[in-house]
Amino acid sequence: MKFVFFGTSEFAAIVLGKLIAVNYIPSAVVCNPDEPVGRKQILTPPPVKRLIANDKQLMANGGQLIEIFQPATKSELLAISHKLLAIKPDLGIIAAYGKILPKEILNIPVHGFINIHGSFLPYYRGASPIQAAILNGDKETGVTIMAVDEEIDHGPVLAYSKWLIADSDNCESLSKKLAISGAGLLIKTIPDYISGKIKSVEQDHSKATYTKIIKKEDGKIDWSKRANEIERITRAFYPWPSAWTIWRQEISDKKQVNKILKIIESEVSEENENKIGEVFLLQHPNILENVGVLLGVKCGEKSLIIKKLQLEGGKILTAKEFLNGHKDFIGSVLE
Numbered sequence: 001m002k003f004v005f006f007g008t009s010e011f012a013a014i015v016l017g018k019l020i021a022v023n024y025i026p027s028a029v030v031c032n033p034d035e036p037v038g039r040k041q042i043l044t045p046p047p048v049k050r051l052i053a054n055d056k057q058l059m060a061n062g063g064q065l066i067e068i069f070q071p072a073t074k075s076e077l078l079a080i081s082h083k084l085l086a087i088k089p090d091l092g093i094i095a096a097y098g099k100i101l102p103k104e105i106l107n108i109p110v111h112g113f114i115n116i117h118g119s120f121l122p123y124y125r126g127a128s129p130i131q132a133a134i135l136n137g138d139k140e141t142g143v144t145i146m147a148v149d150e151e152i153d154h155g156p157v158l159a160y161s162k163w164l165i166a167d168s169d170n171c172e173s174l175s176k177k178l179a180i181s182g183a184g185l186l187i188k189t190i191p192d193y194i195s196g197k198i199k200s201v202e203q204d205h206s207k208a209t210y211t212k213i214i215k216k217e218d219g220k221i222d223w224s225k226r227a228n229e230i231e232r233i234t235r236a237f238y239p240w241p242s243a244w245t246i247w248r249q250e251i252s253d254k255k256q257v258n259k260i261l262k263i264i265e266s267e268v269s270e271e272n273e274n275k276i277g278e279v280f281l282l283q284h285p286n287i288l289e290n291v292g293v294l295l296g297v298k299c300g301e302k303s304l305i306i307k308k309l310q311l312e313g314g315k316i317l318t319a320k321e322f323l324n325g326h327k328d329f330i331g332s333v334l335e
Helices: 010-021 047-054 057-062 074-079 081-087 129-135 172-196 229-237 319-325
Strands: 005-006 029-030 035-037 043-044 066-071 091-095 112-117 142-147 157-164 244-251 256-267 281-283 294-298 303-311
Touching: 010 057, 029 081, 057 281, 074 081, 091 172, 112 172, 129 142, 129 172, 129 229, 129 256, 129 319, 142 172, 142 281, 157 172, 172 229, 229 244, 229 256, 294 319, 303 319
Parallel strands: 005 029, 005 091, 029 066, 091 112
Antiparallel strands: 035 043, 112 142, 142 157, 244 256, 256 303, 281 294, 294 303
16 A cells, blocks of 8 residues: 655654554655754754654665655645655555645545544644643543544544543653554554445534644743643643743842743642742652652642743753752742
């Protein structure tokens, strides 16, 4: 079977890796362009492209066995349609690609495209289903394999799998679990779909909910919210854009420096004193003796225990490590 794979993110790379492991080798891969990353803005290929470049079998004899296309716009995508047509693919597979495919592309494979999506459709259509499930405090989520049409995550369902969300799951850990689970389901689904054994089921479009593209400002913490909500934000937005706040660090009596502080790992405390956003020391009853006091921040309801945090551009530190170098943090009010 010849197929083309459309995917960009780490989720997509895990799915593609599982396909390759069972000898489903795509004839071509389409992903987003390389992007500048980090403080030094180093041009970095997306995870799917890195996966192929790091696979010795796929880079045999000094050459790349899988052709990679990286269109930045719809017009650039349409410009490669003749190359995809020349492959004569039986199937197209989409996993967290990041763009809507026009009908000119959707019509190329003999059996059309199927998509692996990180939610129970029709719930959480769109770009951020995994983040949405964590933000909303859902206890379970799953993966949907669906046939693709011209609307967002709208096509008929081919298969579902269910997954429980652990209290400790963040976007990174849950994405990995769903990608692995979904890839296994996809591998089982492909032959039955190609042979026509699967009867697709139309979604109940009246129940559809939608998610948005996550932006950096979405991670900005509003300390007037309940601690439970903020704790979910720290998990939903890890590793990007992270839950972040502004710390006005006093350098001298007359000077302050605004620093972006990311909250990496946290939990909720019943502590309800202090003023909203104020940082205080908290003795937690369940922590190991050698950890000692922990950092707390007063929220609109209850408080947030900060277990790990990171100044933008710096290393991830435990609360204890951070306090060793920033004793003036206690008593400050985060914004």
